[in-house]
Amino acid sequence: xxxxxxxxSARGEHAFLDALCERLAERRRSSGAGSGLLVGPGDxxxxxxxxxRPLAITTDALxxxxxxxxxxxxxxxxxxxxxxxxxxxxxxxxxxxxxxxVSAIVPPDRPTSELDRILxxxxxxxxxxxxxxxxxxxxxxxxxxxxxxxxxxxEGPTLERRGARPGDRxxxxxxxxxxxxxxxxxxxxxEPPPALRERFARPVARLAAGRALxxxxxxxxxxxxxxxxxxxxxxxxxxxxxxxxxxxRLPRLVQxxxxxxxxxxxxxxxxxxYELLAALPPGIDDDAITALARACDVELTxxxxxxxxxxxxxxxxxxxxxxxxxxxxxxxxxxGESPGPRGRRVPD
Amino acid sequence: xxxxxxxxSARGEHAFLDALCERLAERRRSSGAGSGLLVGPGDxxxxxxxxxRPLAITTDALxxxxxxxxxxxxxxxxxxxxxxxxxxxxxxxxxxxxxxxVSAIVPPDRPTSELDRILxxxxxxxxxxxxxxxxxxxxxxxxxxxxxxxxxxxEGPTLERRGARPGDRxxxxxxxxxxxxxxxxxxxxxEPPPALRERFARPVARLAAGRALxxxxxxxxxxxxxxxxxxxxxxxxxxxxxxxxxxxRLPRLVQxxxxxxxxxxxxxxxxxxYELLAALPPGIDDDAITALARACDVELTxxxxxxxxxxxxxxxxxxxxxxxxxxxxxxxxxxGESPGPRGRRVPD
Numbered sequence: 001x002x003x004x005x006x007x008x009s010a011r012g013e014h015a016f017l018d019a020l021c022e023r024l025a026e027r028r029r030s031s032g033a034g035s036g037l038l039v040g041p042g043d044x045x046x047x048x049x050x051x052x053r054p055l056a057i058t059t060d061a062l063x064x065x066x067x068x069x070x071x072x073x074x075x076x077x078x079x080x081x082x083x084x085x086x087x088x089x090x091x092x093x094x095x096x097x098x099x100x101x102v103s104a105i106v107p108p109d110r111p112t113s114e115l116d117r118i119l120x121x122x123x124x125x126x127x128x129x130x131x132x133x134x135x136x137x138x139x140x141x142x143x144x145x146x147x148x149x150x151x152x153x154x155e156g157p158t159l160e161r162r163g164a165r166p167g168d169r170x171x172x173x174x175x176x177x178x179x180x181x182x183x184x185x186x187x188x189x190x191e192p193p194p195a196l197r198e199r200f201a202r203p204v205a206r207l208a209a210g211r212a213l214x215x216x217x218x219x220x221x222x223x224x225x226x227x228x229x230x231x232x233x234x235x236x237x238x239x240x241x242x243x244x245x246x247x248x249r250l251p252r253l254v255q256x257x258x259x260x261x262x263x264x265x266x267x268x269x270x271x272x273x274y275e276l277l278a279a280l281p282p283g284i285d286d287d288a289i290t291a292l293a294r295a296c297d298v299e300l301t302x303x304x305x306x307x308x309x310x311x312x313x314x315x316x317x318x319x320x321x322x323x324x325x326x327x328x329x330x331x332x333x334x335x336g337e338s339p340g341p342r343g344r345r346v347p348d
Numbered sequence: 349x350x351x352x353x354x355x356x357s358a359r360g361e362h363a364f365l366d367a368l369c370e371r372l373a374e375r376r377r378s379s380g381a382g383s384g385l386l387v388g389p390g391d392x393x394x395x396x397x398x399x400x401r402p403l404a405i406t407t408d409a410l411x412x413x414x415x416x417x418x419x420x421x422x423x424x425x426x427x428x429x430x431x432x433x434x435x436x437x438x439x440x441x442x443x444x445x446x447x448x449x450v451s452a453i454v455p456p457d458r459p460t461s462e463l464d465r466i467l468x469x470x471x472x473x474x475x476x477x478x479x480x481x482x483x484x485x486x487x488x489x490x491x492x493x494x495x496x497x498x499x500x501x502x503e504g505p506t507l508e509r510r511g512a513r514p515g516d517r518x519x520x521x522x523x524x525x526x527x528x529x530x531x532x533x534x535x536x537x538x539e540p541p542p543a544l545r546e547r548f549a550r551p552v553a554r555l556a557a558g559r560a561l562x563x564x565x566x567x568x569x570x571x572x573x574x575x576x577x578x579x580x581x582x583x584x585x586x587x588x589x590x591x592x593x594x595x596x597r598l599p600r601l602v603q604x605x606x607x608x609x610x611x612x613x614x615x616x617x618x619x620x621x622y623e624l625l626a627a628l629p630p631g632i633d634d635d636a637i638t639a640l641a642r643a644c645d646v647e648l649t650x651x652x653x654x655x656x657x658x659x660x661x662x663x664x665x666x667x668x669x670x671x672x673x674x675x676x677x678x679x680x681x682x683x684g685e686s687p688g689p690r691g692r693r694v695p696d
Contacts, residue, residue: 034480046482051399063489132382134394141411147495
């Protein structure tokens with residue numbers, strides 16, 4: 001059980017979490033705790049079995065000045081986003097949400113009316129997905145944060161990050177990059193256009209799509225929370241495959257460049273939209289994908305395919321050659337010293 | 349759906365949560381979400397039914413500079429305490445812990461070795477109770493906090509706060525007040541004696557006692573997190589009864605006065621030990637209580653009894669007359685303006 005060295009600001013969150021998950025797996029093997037665990041930590045949600053029924057469980061936090069800045073979102077939007085972010089993890093497993101719990105840490109000088117609106121919105125957003133908000137916790141603290149636990153029942157097959165095979169096609173739901181573009185506009189001191197802002201303020205967890213993809217035989221899935229390329233990396237690593245993605249196929253709302261980044265840069269690296277990325281076996285043809293999209297009322301776009309193990313992740317330009325992207329994915333603990341992630345910590 | 353006025357620092361957390369719980373119940377009634385909910389928000393844990401089996405679910409947060417101050421606890425103790433605090437809610441329902449999830453918010457300048465020790469301790473403390481740590485979340489933020497979600501299976505009857513009847517006897521597990529006394533010593537600039545410090549640093553969730561009390565026919569239970577009198581108030585309000593407690597019977601470790609408070613003041617108002625308070629019907633006599641205590645290897649002390657509705661909560665001195673206490677229970681949002689709770693916010 002090696003101890004990880006260094007401070008969290010100087011190394012990647014994901015490397016830390018990978019090491020932690022391995023140690024947790026070791027612990028479970030040696031202690032025997034965790035019987036009934038079908039999908040362990042490290043995936044979008046854990047899946048456990050109780051009473052013969054699989055349950056998907058996830059927890060996710062929204063922290064002021066890390067994930068959003070005061071003034072960006074109305075209190076109700078904060079609640080909606082906090083719930084959607086957690087439900088999106090359930091969507092990636094194909095679960096049906098049943099219950100949510102919200103733990104709020106709130107500075108004592110905030111008016112109760114603000115907390116009321118946040119929690120009302122959490123309850124309403126939970127209900128919209130068919131879940132009930134059944135509990136939570138309230139603490140005061142220096143910075144506002146909302147930690148949402150979401151629990152769903154598996155009524156069909158369970159999707160994990162692992163399972164994709166070379167030759168599988170990669171599909172994403174909806175469009176990518178608009179929410180991340182909104183953040184960049186805010187960080188630049190501007191006010192994002194409503195269509196972009198809405199994608200950050202009110203993301204929609206792709207629950208029906210997750211279930212439909214699972215039922216159709218998807219081999220793996222993940223929600224795009226860190227950025228398409230980053231999350232594709234997680235899926236490929238878990239599945240032991242490579243991948244190539246065609247930049248021109250990335251579905252996007254943003255058509256113009258913002259700061260140094262093009263619309264497809266945002267689509268390739270912006271994770272804030274909480275769309276799903278899934279791998280579909282080659283037997284599921286274009287017609288089947290179109291039917292699937294229609295059935296769950298969401299755009300589904302084939303953006304590339306899984307390749308042989310060891311081939312890495314390639315983003316292909318329109319000429320079919322590798323192209324770099326001007327933006328990187330999200331790492332909560334990244335800072336200037338970290339070479340990889342772009343380190344979007346919202347400045348105070 | 350009345351909106352609560354005022355800021356969180358000027359009014360009680362419990363009044364706010366009561367109002368919220370009522371609104372959540374209204375929402376569930378009108379939306380139909382929340383089928384399978386056996387015990388709703390407002391109790392120590394929510395209890396839901398899935399696959400024919402009841403599950404108890406709770407979430408609780410430990411926030412630096414609110415619940416503890418830097419330097420009080422070693423990283424491993426933080427993990428132990430965070431898990432115990434959540435498991436204690438399960439204990440109060442009579443559940444058997446199965447899974448935990450830990451959402452950590454960590455300042456980016458903290459060494460990863462510290463986070464490692466915290467999370468390792470969370471995993472180890474979970475396993476000691478028979479639960480596996482199956483997931484979590486990692487975010488950075490300005491203040492360290494740990495939000496633990498704990499899920500347990502109900503293998504016997506479910507205990508709630510409501511259900512106590514006039515004439516029921518009130519019992520508590522273990523001893524009361526030592527952890528709160530440790531906090532007062534710390535706040536006074538001292539270092540608490542090891543026996544007191546240990547009760548704050550390593551509370552033990554009374555899981556076996558919770559199950560044994562439920563199986564024996566306890567009519568209601570709550571964990572003593574806010575302070576005995578405060579939590580007895582919650583139990584009495586939920587049950588619609590009054591109560592009287594004999595000060596001389598309160599089991600305590602602290603025998604000397606600390607600052608202005610006597611040992612029994614700490615026992616009456618210190619909730620940091622996470623003991624259980626339960627109501628037992630009169631048919632369970634002293635011998636049965638002794639046998640129960642032996643079976644689950646914990647002290648059980650009869651401290652008083654439930655009285656008729658509307659009689660309030662009375663703390664009786666040794667002469668049988670009401671006596672005030674020099675200390676009050678814990679309210680996270682209390683401040684100097686608040687007349688009720690003592691407002692122990694740990695100063696920066």
